[in-house]
Amino acid sequence: MASINLNTVVKRYGKTEVVHGINLDIAHNEFVVLVGPSGCGKSTTLRMIAGLEDISGGEIRIGDVLVNDLPPRKRNISMVFQNYALYPHMSVRENLGFGLKIAKRPPDEIVRRVDEAADILGLTELMERTPAELSGGQRQRVAMGRAIVRQPGAFLFDEPLSNLDAKLRVQMRTEIKKLHQKVKTTVVYVTHDQVEAMTLADRIVVMKDGHIEQVGTPMEVFNHPVNTFVASFIGSPPMNLVPARIAGGEVVLADDTRLPVPGRLAGRVTDGQEVILGIRPDDMTPVGHGIHDSGEGAMLSLPVELAELLGTETLIYTRLAGQEAQGKMFDPRDVEPGEVLEFRVALDKVHLFDAGTGRSVRLD
Amino acid sequence: MSGALKKRLSKIATWIATFLLMIVMGVPGLWVVLSAFRPNREIMAKPAIWIPENPTFSNFAAIFGFGDAQVAIPVLSYFTNSMIIASTSTVIALMIGMSGGYAFARFRFRFKNSLFLGLMLSRAVPGIALSLPVFMIWSKLGLIDAKLGMIIVYVALNVPFTIWLIDGFFRQIPKEMNEAAQVDGCTRWQAFWRIEFPLARSGIAAAGVFAFLTSWNEYALASQLTRSTDSKTLPVGLMDFTAQFTIDWAGMCAMAVIIIVPALILTFLVQKHLIAGLTFGGVKG
Amino acid sequence: MRWRAEKHTPFLLLSPAILTILFVVAIPLAFSLYTSMTPYKLTKPDTINTFVGLRNYVRLFSDDKFWWAFGRTILFLAVALNLEFILGLGIALLINRITWGQRTLRTMMMFPMMFSPILVGFQFKYIFNDNIGILNNALQALGITDGSIAWLVDKPLGMISIITAEVWMSTSVFAILLLAGLFAMPRDPLEAAKVDGCNPWQVFRHITLPFLMPFAFIAMTIRSLDVARAYDIVDVMTGGGPAGRTEVLWTLIARVGYDNSKMGEANAMAYVSTLLSVAFTYYFFTKLVAARRYMGGAE
Numbered sequence: 018m019a020s021i022n023l024n025t026v027v028k029r030y031g032k033t034e035v036v037h038g039i040n041l042d043i044a045h046n047e048f049v050v051l052v053g054p055s056g057c058g059k060s061t062t063l064r065m066i067a068g069l070e071d072i073s074g075g076e077i078r079i080g081d082v083l084v085n086d087l088p089p090r091k092r093n094i095s096m097v098f099q100n101y102a103l104y105p106h107m108s109v110r111e112n113l114g115f116g117l118k119i120a121k122r123p124p125d126e127i128v129r130r131v132d133e134a135a136d137i138l139g140l141t142e143l144m145e146r147t148p149a150e151l152s153g154g155q156r157q158r159v160a161m162g163r164a165i166v167r168q169p170g171a172f173l174f175d176e177p178l179s180n181l182d183a184k185l186r187v188q189m190r191t192e193i194k195k196l197h198q199k200v201k202t203t204v205v206y207v208t209h210d211q212v213e214a215m216t217l218a219d220r221i222v223v224m225k226d227g228h229i230e231q232v233g234t235p236m237e238v239f240n241h242p243v244n245t246f247v248a249s250f251i252g253s254p255p256m257n258l259v260p261a262r263i264a265g266g267e268v269v270l271a272d273d274t275r276l277p278v279p280g281r282l283a284g285r286v287t288d289g290q291e292v293i294l295g296i297r298p299d300d301m302t303p304v305g306h307g308i309h310d311s312g313e314g315a316m317l318s319l320p321v322e323l324a325e326l327l328g329t330e331t332l333i334y335t336r337l338a339g340q341e342a343q344g345k346m347f348d349p350r351d352v353e354p355g356e357v358l359e360f361r362v363a364l365d366k367v368h369l370f371d372a373g374t375g376r377s378v379r380l381d
Numbered sequence: 382m383s384g385a386l387k388k389r390l391s392k393i394a395t396w397i398a399t400f401l402l403m404i405v406m407g408v409p410g411l412w413v414v415l416s417a418f419r420p421n422r423e424i425m426a427k428p429a430i431w432i433p434e435n436p437t438f439s440n441f442a443a444i445f446g447f448g449d450a451q452v453a454i455p456v457l458s459y460f461t462n463s464m465i466i467a468s469t470s471t472v473i474a475l476m477i478g479m480s481g482g483y484a485f486a487r488f489r490f491r492f493k494n495s496l497f498l499g500l501m502l503s504r505a506v507p508g509i510a511l512s513l514p515v516f517m518i519w520s521k522l523g524l525i526d527a528k529l530g531m532i533i534v535y536v537a538l539n540v541p542f543t544i545w546l547i548d549g550f551f552r553q554i555p556k557e558m559n560e561a562a563q564v565d566g567c568t569r570w571q572a573f574w575r576i577e578f579p580l581a582r583s584g585i586a587a588a589g590v591f592a593f594l595t596s597w598n599e600y601a602l603a604s605q606l607t608r609s610t611d612s613k614t615l616p617v618g619l620m621d622f623t624a625q626f627t628i629d630w631a632g633m634c635a636m637a638v639i640i641i642v643p644a645l646i647l648t649f650l651v652q653k654h655l656i657a658g659l660t661f662g663g664v665k666g
Numbered sequence: 667m668r669w670r671a672e673k674h675t676p677f678l679l680l681s682p683a684i685l686t687i688l689f690v691v692a693i694p695l696a697f698s699l700y701t702s703m704t705p706y707k708l709t710k711p712d713t714i715n716t717f718v719g720l721r722n723y724v725r726l727f728s729d730d731k732f733w734w735a736f737g738r739t740i741l742f743l744a745v746a747l748n749l750e751f752i753l754g755l756g757i758a759l760l761i762n763r764i765t766w767g768q769r770t771l772r773t774m775m776m777f778p779m780m781f782s783p784i785l786v787g788f789q790f791k792y793i794f795n796d797n798i799g800i801l802n803n804a805l806q807a808l809g810i811t812d813g814s815i816a817w818l819v820d821k822p823l824g825m826i827s828i829i830t831a832e833v834w835m836s837t838s839v840f841a842i843l844l845l846a847g848l849f850a851m852p853r854d855p856l857e858a859a860k861v862d863g864c865n866p867w868q869v870f871r872h873i874t875l876p877f878l879m880p881f882a883f884i885a886m887t888i889r890s891l892d893v894a895r896a897y898d899i900v901d902v903m904t905g906g907g908p909a910g911r912t913e914v915l916w917t918l919i920a921r922v923g924y925d926n927s928k929m930g931e932a933n934a935m936a937y938v939s940t941l942l943s944v945a946f947t948y949y950f951f952t953k954l955v956a957a958r959r960y961m962g963g964a965e
Contacts, residue, residue, distance in 0.1 A: 069560050089563040102561035106579050116565035119575075163565070173564075395763050399771070402757060406774060409789045409834065410781075412800050416792070429803035477682040484679035493676075498951060500683065501887075503691045505947035507894030509916045510936035513923050514694035514701065537690030540683050542891065598782030600898040601916075605924060616784040620902065630792065637785050648780040652773050656846055659884065 019080030019093060019170030019203055020045045021066060027074030028061050028227075036061055037227045038075060043220075048197050048204040052214040053224035054250070059207045060175055062224070066205060067173050068092050080170050090119075095164035096173040100180065101156045103148035109135075109159050110144040116167045134166045137199060138192075154185050161196065171203040178213065190216055211251050215239065223247050245375040248295050248368060254332065256295045257342040260372060263290045268369070270294070270338035276315045279364045285378040286369060292378065295368035298332065301344040303358045308347055313364040319344070324352040333358070410641070417441070417634035424630050440635035456636060458610040459618035466528055466614060467596035470535035474543050474592045477536065479585060482547030483573070487556065497544075504541035508601030516605050526608035534602055539592040546591065546658040550584030551577065587654035590647045597644065615640050695940070702933035709927050722934035731910070732918065732935065739915040739939075742825065743893060743946075746832045750889070751882065753833065754840025761841070762848040772845060779838040783895045787902035790831035794818050794903075818904050824912045831899050840885045847881030848874075880957035887954050890947040894939070915939045 021043040028036035036058040043049045051059040064070040066077055068089035077084050084092050095116070103112050113134055117127045135141045138158045148156055157177065164172050177193075178186045194217055197204055208214055214221050215235045223230045223238060223246075231243045242248035248256045261268045263286045267275045276294070278286060286292065299308065304316075319342075323334040331349035335342055335358075344360050346352070369378045416424055417440055419433045444456045484490075485497060515534060516525070524530030554577055562572035578585075600616040607613045615636070622633040702722055706714040726732050761771050778786070793800050794817035802814045817827045851874065859869045897916035900906060906917035913921075916939060923932030 067560075067564060069563070088568070089560070090566040090568065094564065096561070096564045098557045098561060100555060100557055102555065102557035104558065104561075104576055115562075115575075119566040119571065163561075167565070395760065398760055399764055402760065403771070403774070405834070406778065408800075409793055410777070413785075413789050413792060425798055429798075429800070429807065477686060480679045481683035484676040488676035488679075490673070490676040494955075496680065496684075498948070500687060501891065501951060502944050502947055503687045504891045505943045506691060506695065506940050507897065507916055507936070507943055509894065509897050509919050510698075510940045510943075511691065511694060513919070513929065513933050513936050514698035515690065517701065517929065518694055518697060533686075534690055537686045540686050544683060594780050598780075598784070600782070600784040600901070601894070604901075605920075616782050616898070619784055619788060623902075630798065633788060634792070637788060640782055640785055644780045644782070645777060648776050649773060652776045655776070656772075656842055659843060659846075659888070 020047075020078075021080075021171060021203060021205065022078040023062070023066075023075070024077075025075040026062070026065060026072060026077060028058070028065060028070065029073040034073075035227050036065075039227075039229055041222060041229065041232065043203060043205065046201050046203055048206065048217060048219045049222060050206045050208060050214040050218035050220075051222045051224055052208055052211055052250075053230075055209055056226075057224040058227040059209075059222075059224050063173055063175055063205060063207045066092075066171075067094060067096050093170040094173055095167050095169040095171075096175065097157075097160045097164050097177045099176045101148075101160040101177075103156055103159055103163075105148050108145050108147055109140060109151070109162075112148070112159055113140075113162050113166050116163065120167070130166055130168075134162045137165065137196070138162045153181050154189060157181065157189055158192075161193070165196070165200050165202075169202070171205065174204065174206040174208075176208055177206075178208070178210075186213075193217060212253065215251070221251075223250060225250075241377070241379065242295075242368065243377050243380060245293055245295070245370050248370070248377075252297060254298050254343050256297045256368070257301065257337065257340070258370075259294045259296075259337050259340050259342065261292050261294045261338075263288055263292060268292065268294055272338045274317065274338055276317075276362065276367075277364065278369075279367050280313060281365065282369055282378060285381065291372035293370040293372050293375070295370060296342075296362055297366065298343040298345045300363040300366040301342070301360050302363075303333070303344070303346050304361050306346040306348055306350075307361055307363070315362045315364050317360045317362060318357055319360055321352050321354055321356045321358060323354060335360075413634050413637050414641070416631065417638045419631070421629070421631040424634075440631045441638075444632050444635050454618065454621045454632070454636075455610045456615075456618060456639065459613050459615045460639065462528060462607075462610075462612055463597060463614040466531045466535060466612070467593050469528075470532045470539065470596050471589055471593040473532070473536045474539035475585065475589050477540050478543030478547050478588060478592075481540070481544040483551055483577075485544065485548040486551035487559070500541040500544060504538070508538075508599070509605075512602045512605040515602070519606060525606055526612050528612050530606055531603060531612055531614070534606065535596040535599065538599070538602075539595055542595075543588050543592050546588040546655075547581070547585060549658050550581040550588070553584075554580045583651075583654045584658050587651040587658055590651045591655060594644055594647060597640075698933045698936060701930055702937050704930045706930040706933075707927050708929055713930070718930075722931050726931065726934055726938070731913075734910070735913045735915050735918040736938070738825070738913065739942075742829060742832075742896070742914060746829050746836070746896070747886070747889065747893075749829070749833050750837045750840050751885075753837045754885070755844055755878075755882075757837065757841040758844035758848055761845055772842065775838045775842050775845075777838075778835050779842070781835060783835060783898035784902050786831050786835045787899035790827065790834070790899075791818065791903045794827045819908055819911075821911055824904055824908075828896075828900055828903055828912055831903065832896050835899070836889060839889055840882070843881045843885040843888075844878055847878045851877055880954065883950055883954040883957050886950040887947065890943070890950050893946065894943060915942075 023039050023041040025038040025040060026036060027034060027038050039062060051062060053059050061070060065072050066079070068084065068087060072085050079092055079094065104115065107115065110131060113131045114127045117130060132141070135144060138161060140158055140162055143151065143155060148159065151159065160177070178189055181189060190213060206217060218235055220232060221235055221238045222232050225246055231238055231247045238247060238251050242251060245258055249258060259270055261270045263269070263278065265288065266278055266283070268278055269275050302308070317337070319335040319337060321333055321335060325332040325334070326349060329347070331346040331352065333344045333346055333352065335344060352358070370376060371378055371381070415433055418436045418438070420435060420437055420439065423430050423434060444454055485493065519525045519530050524533070558576050558580070559572045562576045563569065567575065598616060603614045603617045604620070607617055619633060619636055619640070622629045622636070701714065703719055704714050704716055705718055761768060796802060796814040796816045796819070799817070801817065805811045805815070815823070817823050855873050856869060859873045864872065894916055896914070900912060900914055900917050901920070904912040906913040906921065915935065919932050919935045919939065922928050922935065
């Protein structure tokens with residue numbers, strides 16, 4: 018039961034600084050996901066919270082206790098590692114009970130709590146096996162069981178699903194979500210997979226190069242990315258980003274294609290400003306095949322380069338002002354390469370970023 | 382030549398080569414062992430007697446002082462000395478090696494590579510070259526012809542290689558194990574003893590056997606630093622049989638068997654881990 | 667207090683090792699260096715206080731006996747190590763091919779490695795004995811020779827006999843490590859090379875051998891740590907004789923130092939042999955480190 022507060026936390030290895038003064042407040046029982054490309058400092062941040070890396074500067078508090086100089090065992094946290102880190106010389110039961118045994122809990126309490134955790138995770142049948150005799154998904158479950166048995170103030174997950182195959186990953190994702198609903202605790206979860214972040218998080222923290230780019234609910238981060246990095250990182254397929262210039266109340270692309278400046282952003286841009294136009298593929302749909310057909314719109318005639326049928330929708334690869342761009346066709350029909358389609362752009366969903374800073378013009 | 386025939390021939394060639402290899406490897410040792418169980422006159426016979434005619438234990442009895450031995454050689458004291466010196470130095474070298482190997486496997490620190498290299502190079506000093514100054518210093522310290530003197534030397538002899546092996550074994554254990562244990566409530570010390578040590582145990586045992594046999598087999602230093610039954614080890618004792626012009630072959634063979642047997646048993650027990658330790662520690666820096 | 671004094675922990679853990687080496691190896695070597703610059707004789711203890719600078723070294727370098735022993739040592743090592751590598755590679759490839767009894771053979775290979783060098787020496791002294799040795803007996807029984815061949819006395823034969831013993835003892839080091847390398851070898855590059863049209867020799871030359879090199883370097887490094895154990899073999903087999911025909915640096919050191927009590931001179935020679943061994947180890951250890959990096963190992 019704990020909130021976690023990071024106050025200008027810095028990590029340095031020798032002279033290289035890899036985390037540059039991060040501020041983050043995680044509420045009690047909140048599920049926060051740190052997401053970003055590899056090398057963005059998300060794992061280092063998590064390991065500093067765990068106490069596995071020392072903190073070069075700033076403060077970390079867990080449940081209002083300053084933990085900078087506390088060893089991991091005194092931080093009231095538990096952690097699920099990328100490779101699970103199950104103890105190979107112990108049975109599942111011993112793995113689950115190890116933390117309690119170290120804490121010198123009475124044996125009957127250990128048995129009770131281990132059985133409880135095993136029950137929650139469906140491990141009851143596997144208790145006497147060793148980690149080598151378990152499948153990937155089962156190992157994952159034991160690792161989570163080991164974390165919940167101790168009933169810590171916070172769970173830390175370090176890319177726990179990255180070693181599983183695609184199908185199992187989706188399944189375990191759901192299990193983690195359910196687990197959090199059952200065992201209400203603060204969770205800090207690190208992943209590079211934005212889908213995992215979107216599906217699991219109460220709040221997402223997008224990181225890049227040791228900085229936090231944006232903190233927000235999945236909805237906020239998806240619908241209102243603060244800059245081009247977040248816009249391109251969150252969402253699949255990624256947002257189309259096309260350089261443009263504002264002229265006469267219009268967004269003018271390199272090939273002189275013109276779109277009106279969306280009404281809600283009209284006061285945010287000035288004539289002559291260099292911008293980047295951001296359109297999610299979902300918001301660029303052939304006429305009659307969209308999901309946002311009402312509201313403000315604009316039309317673009319674009320040639321199909323390639324069409325990928327995904328089932329209920331078709332992903333259309335095209336070219337917008339010389340840039341590769343993707344649109345989506347819902348309720349698809351057959352499309353031939355070379356065919357010119359009339360795309361409707363949902364202007365009320367379109368983003369504009371300042372070309373110099375990359376920041377959303379909405380914010381200035 | 383057809384493919385099938387070619388394949389068969391190459392298979393037969395492989396087997397012949399393997400068979401020859403086994404003979405070359407096995408016969409010298411086997412011959413010594415066989416000779417240990419035959420009387421001296423059978424060994425000296427001309428023309429040679431190939432199959433032992435009168436197997437006997439008398440050679441063993443003789444070197445242990447039973448029966449009518451010509452040369453009474455105190456093999457029992459040598460054996461005891463060897464055991465005490467090799468075991469004690471192994472235990473100490475293992476403790477030092479575990480501590481040092483763990484440092485190399487788990488920590489980053491300044492001069493790490495040069496320190497490792499320095500330790501290895503210290504092992505490269507030839508025993509006979511090292512024996513000269515050690516002989517002079519040990520004489521001053523009264524450690525000549527003393528088990529303690531030998532133990533100290535053998536600890537130093539074994540520390541570098543023990544560190545190399547144990548470093549490799551600890552590296553094989555993911556660092557995450559230690560971290561998981563710490564998060565689970567262990568101190569670093571507890572994490573080591575409860576998780577990392579049990580996982581490296583068989584490797585550490587292999588390193589121990591290697592250290593034991595190095596001490597058990599060592600000759601160059603022991604031959605200069607020991608004098609009497611107080612500290613002489615088996616390899617040095619073996620030379621007792623070489624009198625000026627005659628050699629008691631039967632006695633030497635019997636003593637050789639006594640030196641070989643522990644080496645064979647221990648090697649057999651740990652060979653798998655030893656190979657793993659040598660290659661892992663070596664290849665995956 | 668910082669709970670993790672990372673900076674000092676490793677040095678604390680290493681201090682027993684460092685102290686031991688300092689006391690038993692480093693300090694004696696320093697003392698040896700000093701002694702090598704005195705005319706110290708065991709029989710005249712006072713001579714240790716006379717400093718003569720490099721005189722022992724100068725005398726050594728103008729002494730034919732020393733150069734013969736030095737040259738013989740280098741030749742011995744060059745021949746023995748090359749033979750061990752080639753034979754070891756052959757044995758490893760052979761054992762890698764057979765499917766049945768592979769483990770048993772590998773275990774058998776360990777034994778010569780674990781034998782006391784003094785025993786190996788004795789064993790071959792026994793085999794090569796001109797009178798009762800199994801080799802001469804066998805040759806005579808097969809009618810190849812009538813007389814006995816003086817394996818350990820004859821000029822080139824003595825050295826060859828010693829090299830045989832050394833090779834018998836140490837080839838396993840190479841065979842075992844190279845075999846471990848072959849076991850660890852990934853199948854994909856081999857198959858890719860075959861598909862690319864390489865013949866078996868080309869596959870071996872361009873794929874297998876480069877992959878095995880780090881393992882060969884480990885073997886070389888391990889061997890380099892104890893090349894001087896050949897002293898035991900020589901000492902028991904011939905004692906450097908007869909008439910200095912098999913004298914190597916190490917037996918010469920023992921003779922000058924202990925038998926003739928000329929410690930100053932012996933220490934000078936010991937220093938030469940130490941530098942030789944250390945240079946040898948250093949060379950292969952750096953090779954090993956470089957190979958590791960090339961293989962993508964850590965650090």
